[in-house]
Amino acid sequence: MSKRKLSRQQRWRVEKIQAEREKRAAKHDAQEAEQLAAGEYGAEQAGRVIAHFGRSLEVRSANGAAVRCHLRANLEGLVTGDTVIWREGQEGSGVVVARTERDSVLSRPDAQGRLKPVAANVDQLLIVFAVEPSPHANLIDRYLIAAEATGIAPVLVLNKVDLLPDDGGELGQLLERYQALGYPVVRTTTAQPDGLAALYRQLAERTSVFVGQSGVGKSSLIDQLLPEETLRIGALSEDSRKGTHTTTTARLYTMPDARDGVLIDSPGIREFGLTHLDAQTVTDGFIEFRPFLSHCRFRDCRHQAEPGCALLAAVEAGKIHPQRFASYRRILASLNA
Ligand SMILES: Nc1nc2c(ncn2[C@@H]2O[C@H](COP(=O)(O)OP(=O)(O)OP(=O)(O)O)[C@@H](O)[C@H]2O)c(=O)[nH]1
Numbered sequence: 216m217s218k219r220k221l222s223r224q225q226r227w228r229v230e231k232i233q234a235e236r237e238k239r240a241a242k243h244d245a246q247e248a249e250q251l252a253a254g255e256y257g258a259e260q261a262g263r264v265i266a267h268f269g270r271s272l273e274v275r276s277a278n279g280a281a282v283r284c285h286l287r288a289n290l291e292g293l294v295t296g297d298t299v300i301w302r303e304g305q306e307g308s309g310v311v312v313a314r315t316e317r318d319s320v321l322s323r324p325d326a327q328g329r330l331k332p333v334a335a336n337v338d339q340l341l342i343v344f345a346v347e348p349s350p351h352a353n354l355i356d357r358y359l360i361a362a363e364a365t366g367i368a369p370v371l372v373l374n375k376v377d378l379l380p381d382d383g384g385e386l387g388q389l390l391e392r393y394q395a396l397g398y399p400v401v402r403t404t405t406a407q408p409d410g411l412a413a414l415y416r417q418l419a420e421r422t423s424v425f426v427g428q429s430g431v432g433k434s435s436l437i438d439q440l441l442p443e444e445t446l447r448i449g450a451l452s453e454d455s456r457k458g459t460h461t462t463t464t465a466r467l468y469t470m471p472d473a474r475d476g477v478l479i480d481s482p483g484i485r486e487f488g489l490t491h492l493d494a495q496t497v498t499d500g501f502i503e504f505r506p507f508l509s510h511c512r513f514r515d516c517r518h519q520a521e522p523g524c525a526l527l528a529a530v531e532a533g534k535i536h537p538q539r540f541a542s543y544r545r546i547l548a549s550l551n552a
Pocket residue numbers: 374375376377378403404405406427428429430431432433434435436485
């Protein structure tokens with residue numbers, strides 16, 4: 216058999232399989248439309264995606280119950296945190312019929328480097344740092360740049376304050392500077408009772424995501440925020456050995472002690488911010504530069520040594536902190552390295 220003939224035959228088989236699949240999907244849609252019309256599903260209600268497993272979803276209903284739902288065939292790309300309209304079916308399961316508009320989307324690059332949404336409707340990104348390991352130069356700025364690019368409000372969380380010297384140390388002073396820029400700063404310790412009091416207040420009634428470098432205490436914080444969930448995750452992973460409930464995607468948790476604040480978490484999400492940046496994103500990520508950027512003499516000013524540079528003038532006049540400006544330049548230089 217010639218190579219060409221073989222590939223044509225293979226192509227024919229692939230097309231046949233695809234056609235059958237489409238026919239089945241169409242039939243399934245038609246059946247579902249009939250069932251919906253026949254009132255076999257309950258009234259439309261609001262819900263939120265807790266997790267998804269292929270075409271099957273776990274949805275949190277308005278009264279807080281978790282419901283296993285499937286998706287209508289025309290609905291694609293739902294992610295954890297999406298708000299949806301769903302209808303109750305038989306035997307405690309349901310069908311998701313629509314997604315409502317997203318306030319925000321958190322994306323991460325996939326293996327091919329394409330940005331993929333991983334969580335929706337996130338209100339704040341909690342960037343966790345620690346007294347130990349102390350953040351290396353520029354790290355806070357890099358996280359803030361990445362956060363500003365998403366449009367989701369960043370919050371700086373300084374953990375392990377039990378290790379902080381009494382005068383607050385250099386790190387304490389550094390964080391005051393960010394506070395002056397308008398970024399909320401929350402201090403935490405998992406090593407002392409009530410060490411999370413300020414964090415609980417920050418989490419209340421919002422949807423949050425924790426990010427930060429290894430060893431800063433993200434797992435320790437989340438374990439304290441979700442004491443019962445930790446047990447439940449253990450139970451789930453036991454399940455997953457039998458082949459059910461496996462997911463590497465993000466999961467949504469409700470924190471009763473934080474006035475029903477919501478946490479979305481996954482190992483991948485925690486690594487947010489460590490991706491490649493481009494020059495425009497870096498410049499846009501320094502919020503205190505914004506009032507000056509359009510006032511440089513040259514429209515394509517690179518803010519290096521150009522005459523009439525409004526940014527350099529602002530640094531000179533003490534309106535921009537010289538260390539933030541130095542950090543800006545170092546990050547830009549690292550892009551071209
Ligand atoms: N002194 C002190 N140690 C802490 C505190 N929080 C966490 N630790 C310790 O810091 C170490 C790292 O904590 P983890 O919670 O594993 O940090 P992580 O950010 O989840 O790290 P990765 O899993 O590598 O991303 C552990 O030995 C914790 O016991 C704290 O508030 N104070």
